[in-house]
Amino acid sequence: MQSQIVTFLIKCPDQKGLVAKFTSFFYEEGFNIVSCQQYVNAIADRYYMRIRLDAEDANISKKDLENKFLVLANELNCTWSVHYEKEKQNVAIMVSHTSHCLYDLLERHKEGKIDCNISLIISNHNKLKPIADMFGVPYYHLPITKETKKEQEGQVKDLLTKHNVDLIVMARYMQILSEDFINTYPQKIINIHHSFLPAFQGANPYQRAYERGVKLIGATAHYATVDLDEGPIIEQDVERITHESTPKTLKGIGADIERLVLARAVKSHLQHQIIVSDNRAIVFPESGE
Amino acid sequence: MQSQIVTFLIKCPDQKGLVAKFTSFFYEEGFNIVSCQQYVNAIADRYYMRIRLDAEDANISKKDLENKFLVLANELNCTWSVHYEKEKQNVAIMVSHTSHCLYDLLERHKEGKIDCNISLIISNHNKLKPIADMFGVPYYHLPITKETKKEQEGQVKDLLTKHNVDLIVMARYMQILSEDFINTYPQKIINIHHSFLPAFQGANPYQRAYERGVKLIGATAHYATVDLDEGPIIEQDVERITHESTPKTLKGIGADIERLVLARAVKSHLQHQIIVSDNRAIVFPESGE
Amino acid sequence: MQSQIVTFLIKCPDQKGLVAKFTSFFYEEGFNIVSCQQYVNAIADRYYMRIRLDAEDANISKKDLENKFLVLANELNCTWSVHYEKEKQNVAIMVSHTSHCLYDLLERHKEGKIDCNISLIISNHNKLKPIADMFGVPYYHLPITKETKKEQEGQVKDLLTKHNVDLIVMARYMQILSEDFINTYPQKIINIHHSFLPAFQGANPYQRAYERGVKLIGATAHYATVDLDEGPIIEQDVERITHESTPKTLKGIGADIERLVLARAVKSHLQHQIIVSDNRAIVFPESGE
């Protein structure tokens, strides 16, 4: 296998000798272990590993590697995935009216801070097309109404398939995706929304946060699941505010948190730092090299 | 009036000339303005002032000061209160089983970091009596059952009256106070509880925060109101956690946030930094001198 | 005076009756006080006010307003400035190789989140011109060598004069400005740099922060003064890091803090929230309306 980084994400029931078995397997195939991050959930008796391998001295094809690992994985009852760093992932960004998250992702991409192809932008409005044009990314305007929702989602799916998309980022896309759509892309849709302590259900959350006089506001990035806003949490952050804040200034502060939280979540996903287990996202720290 | 600091907390409908009128009033009575903090809520058209005065050069009795100010206040349609620094406030702490907030408050008090009398500790259990003894504070054990709730609250009220209590701190008192009790002490009961984004209603919140894989946990201090945990928020804070946290370690981290947030809230109240307006607590920053 | 917001920034020796005098002055000229923020420094015996006025009902010309206020100001020994919201400020951004702060400012400006004209970008390199082009801002490439430093700074000054620039933002401009240049623009140059606890002098600070195993890294925005990096601090922030961070990942995290801290500092300056006193920047919170 030519020199490159290979990442395995593994989860399985906890059992004696797991680390030894996995690391011996890769060791014997000639891989150098660049980093090996683990997490044992003693409550659920489950084991998780993110292992990054340098394939330079490994004399094995992709196919053989995967077939051989499959034998061990079955024996240990593992769920697993493997990722080759050189295979760039394709990302679709979905937006509506709000531009801060879109700008942020496009700019980070342009600066080389998130490693992927931004293949396309899809929106139910035409408003943000000029930004797509600035950054030279194809922009698809697919309007949606109650009546055309199913049809529009079909068009979105066609585009995602056509562009071979690996990750869908809902960068303030203000539409509720259908159950069918979400189930088509499990753990492949990242959503961002504002967060409060306490939470405010319903419309105008910044207005209600203001009325309640909260002292912190925040944002949460999570995988989209059928239970709206209840998917596994990838990243969260907050900022301190004061009584001088108004619904309008809160929105501005919130926007800054949203863009940062979303960017971190997207980066963690693209770097294969995340294993989802039940409703928890295990996010391994960026391993330094 | 002998040399001391006097604090006025004022709220009224916003109108032209307010600052000039208030500050001129105090200026003419011979007070030196130590600090003057204001907040104009342009949305609700309301005005708030916290003004701290040095009474050294003022030649007016308390009674006259209050009577004279009342005239101006009525004219401007103000709600207001006045506080004399030398009159130490009496504080009651209510606890159940958990000791971290109790320790924290007693120790800060002993170190001179919160300026008040800690007059008594009331608990529905006997467990924390040794801590009260360590710090030499009277401890009243008033057990409670469903049947005796009303009677126990009566005993509590008697104690509060007897000790002339100005502030009741629920430092992890795990009983729901009756509507009647809460209404007897408006904006005089501070409660602390854990907080999450998103919020988790019901039992075992740390277990549920763990199951959801949240990345931040926090605490909120607020005035107790009849709507449980819905009173005006005084202070909040959060800490970052990871998937390695368990319900048990989350509790430990949560305890550290609770004690700090509660201590800050109690200090802000005792220093008369707070004006409550509708369901918002306007908390002016500690003015430096 | 036509309807608009006028902001006065005032500092003077503390003395009795100040608030009353200032607010009465504006009240009598027919201004409505939108917000009035004060700070009394009891240690230095100085008084600071930021007062925002609605000029709608004021029947006075700019010139008369300033002349009349000058009489009061002289009497009270004030240093002061006045700012008319409708007069948009002109901003120059200076950069070298690094793009994250530049992108951030251009994008916020485009989104309407910072209210000013971004009149020009000046760089000692040509590298970031494509970004300027994307956002349609004039870009001046003025290379610099030891020998041409004085001449180059002269060219910069000419451009700043020609564009009538009010604020110079050094968005990672990696040149040390001459004493003469800095003295030409007192409190009109904002700089951003990384910050550590403890601080690391000299080259490669991220390398050295890594070697020391620091747990937090941060950034500081300040006004440029002749003592390099010693000017009044406008804004600071930090992020938590771990031993897994490398000099490279630290730089990435640092970049995110820098852009946010710089953006907040620029916004505070443009909204006239800052009064500099000795080496301290008094930054009043954004007053909500």
Next chain:
Amino acid sequence: MQSQIVTFLIKCPDQKGLVAKFTSFFYEEGFNIVSCQQYVNAIADRYYMRIRLDAEDANISKKDLENKFLVLANELNCTWSVHYEKEKQNVAIMVSHTSHCLYDLLERHKEGKIDCNISLIISNHNKLKPIADMFGVPYYHLPITKETKKEQEGQVKDLLTKHNVDLIVMARYMQILSEDFINTYPQKIINIHHSFLPAFQGANPYQRAYERGVKLIGATAHYATVDLDEGPIIEQDVERITHESTPKTLKGIGADIERLVLARAVKSHLQHQIIVSDNRAIVFPESGE
């Protein structure tokens, strides 16, 4: 070996097959791996492991375990240590005048939040003896002058030896320890001090932080080394402050950060989460169980 948790801390040059070798070793001796945390420093080519083992099914004596592991360790060129959870560590706290860190540690210990014996308190003053008495911990008053420094440190050493002390916590002990003293207890002395961005050398740092108008203040806990305040950093934190803060209020905020940062550092040390390498403290997160 009777049922208990055993923790190994290991560092060695990075090399192929390390994880497999270590985990196989423990697996074959019958240990169950409770958690296995690793860190590969690709820059320095070094490997670090914290592995926690359940000894319940292991049929090997302590001595045999250590002898056997020594063979493997020598082969791989490891530095290592082993810790048995049931052997409680003895802690000495050194203080001068300031009580907040002392209170905090005593109280956490009493609440069962830090697992150790607090064997004694040593001070160069008598002031804090009443606190020691409250918590029933022996207090040794060993005054110090320039002339008696050497002698006093000798007395301190005798006490530490007599009490078989494993960890010395300098909880605001305001004396500079001699090089000889520090070298006697490598990585066994934890110190806490305030931290600023930028740093302020010399006396009265809070005064100087105030004069500079810093927006954040913090604290750093580190191992004491001969280069004062330059030892490996274990934990740091900061709080946001404003221009309203005075040197006095800064001290109060600083005290709250110090106690929390010191408590976290002591806990990490006692739980054997730390491996020191050059001047870096690798602090593994508390592993959840």
